Amino acid sequence: MTDLPDTPDQDLLALDGLLSREERATRDRVRAFVDEHVRPHVARWYEDAHFPRELMPELGRLGVLGMHLHDEGCPGRSAVEYGLAALELEAGDSGLRTAVSVQGSLAMSAISKHGSEEQKARWLPEMAAGRAVGCFGLTEPDAGSDPGSMTTTARRDGSDWVLDGRKRWIGLASLADVAVVWARTDEGVRGFLVPTDSPGFAARPIVPKLSMRASVQCDVDLDGVRLPADAQLPGARGLSGPFACLNEARYGIVWGVLGAARDSYLDALRWSLTRRQFDRPLAGFQLTQRKLTDMAVAIAKGQLLALHLGRLKDAGALEPHQISVGKLDNTRVAIEVCREARTVLGGNGVTLEHSPLRHASNLESVRTYEGTDEVHTLVVGQRLTGISAFR
Structure with missing residues (x-):
């Protein structure tokens, strides 16, 4: 087989020179992970419509879950390093990068940006390590590009909240331990942390799919899901x-x-x-x-x-x-x-x-x-x- 030129990613414009040594090291480390743990298997995962949940702790050890967050237990890397990692992950498969994005940029980011100190301490270190998996419930069957028309509701019942509604295309939901769910309340749209073992919470993978097959997206039903008052994300108000x-x-x-x-x-x-x-x-x-x-x-x-x-x-x-x-x-x-x-x-x-x-x-x-x-x-x-x- 004819060898490729020395630079494996064909650095046509010498862009490596624009990166720091640390940024290149992060990129190379993630690339090596993908080469070893993803490339040999991804065609089979895609054909079998399978996402390997066992990769999540490995991704945690790699340091790419909540990579750009600086809370306790999170990697705290730069935005450029996170971007380079995303590029290398998606070179393996979009489903892999999507899983990292759902976990870190959506679920963990919501807790980091809008959560209480107790919520952050409870979830972020476990999610950064990949020991806990999160999902992000915003999109609904009839509210995709227009989330303002969501119909999922959260109503007060004494000191508790009760959630009812449906979400769709929710990544990792059937594998998740906690769901960040957005719902309409008397105070406007608010976010809630919903343990996925809560009575009334159900997630069903959407099948069959012609795209993102090595990934998991779900329909989620919320049927009278009762949550304590401290399940609400205190810092999130409105869309x-x-x-x-x-x-x-x-x-x-x-x-x-x-x-x-x-x-x-x-x-x-x-x-x-x-x-x-x-x-x-x-x-x-x-x-x-x-x-x-x-x-x-x-x-x-x-x-x-x-x-x-x-x-x-x-x-x-x-x-x-x-x-x-x-x-x-x-x-x-x-x-x-x-x-x-x-x-x-x-x-x-x-x-x-x-x-x-x-x-x-x-x-x-x-x-x-x-x-x-x-x-x-x-x-x-x-x-x-x-x-x-x-x-």
Whole structure:
């Protein structure tokens, strides 16, 4: 087999020089984990629609659960390091990066941002270690892009709260120990920590799926779930509570999708160097080189955008519309790279022996969750015009 050039990720613009030694070490450590623990198994997991829950403690030891949080027991790494980790995880599979995002950027972030000191002490160290799993219940069957129309309710009954309603597309819910559930109350939308063994809580994996198969998304029913008063997240009032968590997850997506794109590109590159047609390597044809060039340039530009947003986030200067720019463009670019990579592979690209079509299928989910293309387009449009087009 023809060897690839020395730089395994095809660092076309010498972007490594923009990273610190510590950032490169974090990236390399996560990449090595994915190579050892994910790549040998992910095609089978995808085919079997299986997410290996036993990976969660391993991910905890790797230090990627709640990676960017600075609470006691959390890794406390930089936004750029978290982004690099997300990229390497998604190079394995979007389902893996999604699990880390649901745990850290959504559930743990909600507790960190909005929880009491007691709630933080109870859950964050266990979740950072992967000994406890969390989920984030915002989306409903009839309230996806418009969470303000949620119908799940929480009503007071003496000193307790009683929750009723339904949630849909809730990652990790059937594996979780605790659910962060958002519900409408007399005081507006509030967040609650719901132990998943509570009577009236039920989570059912959504099957069958054509995307994110090595991952778990669920329908959740809340039927008279009774919670003590201290189950409420005291710092979250209104939709700004969940939106703050969604922005953390969206930031991770800006980086993560580039991992799927890079893995697809490298698969196509390796294939083109070894596959011979008409007595020459496929890589020797002009049309193939154009495809490879377009893919490599698109990935490099996406990495520059992600790194710029990461530096802004670490400086405390990142704004929501900037995250929308990154999520919108990097996701749609990544899908196109994956699809183009599949064309280089020809018919063999539709098998699970190769990654591009698996990645492309996964990314159809990624472009939908945490804000669709349309939602992020309107966020950016509002920033440009000063006019909200949502209603």
